[in-house]
Amino acid sequence: MFGIRVLIFLLGIALVVWILFRLARSPSIEKPGKKQVDDMVRCARCGTFVPRSEAIHEGDRDYCSTQHRDEDR
Numbered sequence: 001m002f003g004i005r006v007l008i009f010l011l012g013i014a015l016v017v018w019i020l021f022r023l024a025r026s027p028s029i030e031k032p033g034k035k036q037v038d039d040m041v042r043c044a045r046c047g048t049f050v051p052r053s054e055a056i057h058e059g060d061r062d063y064c065s066t067q068h069r070d071e072d073r
C-alpha cells in the first residue's frame, strides 16, 4: 500500500527528471544555435545549407553536391 505509493512517486520523479534531461539536451541539437550555423555551409549554386563535412569545397566556395560544383564553373 505505502510501498506502491512510494514507488509511483519515485517513478514520477524519474519521469520528470527524464523530461527535464531531454529538454535540456534537445535545444543544442534541434535549435539552430550559433554552433550549428558554424557547422553549416551554403551551396553557392542552389543555396541549400549542408553540413560542412558533407559539402564539396571548391576554392572559397562550398557546394551541396559535385553536380552543383560542376554547374557553377
Ligand SMILES: [Zn+2]
Pocket: 043, 044, 045, 046, 047, 048, 063, 064, 065, 068
Ligand atoms: Zn546545391
